[in-house]
Amino acid sequence: MTLASATPPLIHIAAALLVAPDGRTLLVRKRGTQAFMQPGGKIEPGELPSHALARELEEELGLRIAPDDARYLGRFSAPAANEPGHVVEAQLFRLDLDSDQVTPAAEIEEVRWVDPANADELTLAPLTRDLILPFYRASQLASA
Template identity: 70%
Template sequence: MSTLSRENNATIRIAAALLLNRQGQTLLVRKRATTAFMQPGGKIEAHELAVHALARELEEELGLRIDPAQATFLGEFCAPAANEPGFVVQAQIFQLVIDADVSPAAEIEEVIWIDPGTDSDLVLAPLTRDLILPFYRASLNETA
């Protein structure tokens, strides 16, 4: 369990990625011993900028090295934490297009590429299901 407590409003600060491939699919991950798929990323340490936390987490969890300067900040989103009942995630979300192969490492058990424009039968974390994918779909509709 994290060192966060109720004293700091049960909020977990994270950096996460809307990772896209050249075919327009987005990458979701599932942590070991959980059921919900979510954006890759993780907790922001006290001394880190969100984009640097994202770069560190992507390398640890997926073996993916990114240039933080290539990450486009999409905004801050808040939702109930998928794996920590009673907590809320406050997520700084960045978009990246990648060509590299990724493989699960650290606590990640499974990775999957999905079409973000369609509803999937996967169990999705609230942040992904209710905020990030709808936000991305709306941006696709604006450019269409």
């Protein structure tokens, strides 16, 4: 008899808190899904999180960034929005952009620039809803 693991499988990702000049942040919705989330994606074996982020942002949004321009904010974990029974573990980076012009590509169906205080009308991934947006709101209050 084998006991099932009590630990759900982890999905390791690099995620971006992309911030426009007016303080809004970008959320994306992948094709065939309902939840909006941070842009980013899975970290390949042997890949540094900041390099995975740069690769994913170029693939998904046409944004070219230098990995060193992304400011590391920490590691955040929550139930995965699109893979039941899995937990997503995100290495989160902040990037302040000069413009809010992005072009959805690859599997991205929709992008939305949102005020982090008023994003509740959207269906949000647990990581975004429960951790990243509250973290961003708290950082905005601390710097005000």
